[in-house]
Amino acid sequence: SAVISQKPSRDICQRGTSLTIQCQVDSQVTMMFWYRQQPGQSLTLIATANQGSEATYESGFVIDKFPISRPNLTFSTLTVSNMSPEDSSIYLCSVVVGSEETQYFGPGTRLLVL
């Protein structure tokens, strides 16, 4: 398994601003993902964070809105840009360790946009 931390754990932001969320893992991992969980909903995959290259985005998500970096095997950031109230969600990172298929999730970042 892996120990995953996210910063910040929660934030309240004004519309039009941007927030960068950090995901730190205690060991090198194979894959890193970013998810969004809107209030009362299930999880939706935003993108796969690729080390040293551009992230791979899912349908409906674009780099200009959700830029992602992954400079090494243990760290990634997700930025939520030009926020609106509709961006109020929990944002979670997850990792895959080695070749096992299991994803381990961070505690999430709770974002409220006013």
Added chain:
Amino acid sequence: AQSVTQLDSHVSVSEGTPVLLRCNYSSSYSPSLFWYVQHPNKGLQLLLKYTSAATLVKGINGFEAEFKKSETSFHLTKPSAHMSDAAEYFCVVSDRRTYKYIFGTGTRLKVLA
């Protein structure tokens, strides 16, 4: 394409009675399946997983699930519910080529005293 359907959005049981949370999947090849639990204001915790070994999978906290290929199901069960089991439960199918997860819509379990 893969998909997963959780048949009940809400389930209520009395404490001490059995729990059944239903999940059906669709996959063009042999899937890997998972159940996760999310307690209020908490992250996701892995309950159990099926990755083509034994079809009856035992997980944490007394939960288990049985993979039934003929029924394309992976239902989650527990013999006796505890108040601490009240949470949101997600059934997940994994794409083995990309490691991507596809989440079900979730089932909220309520345990009555």
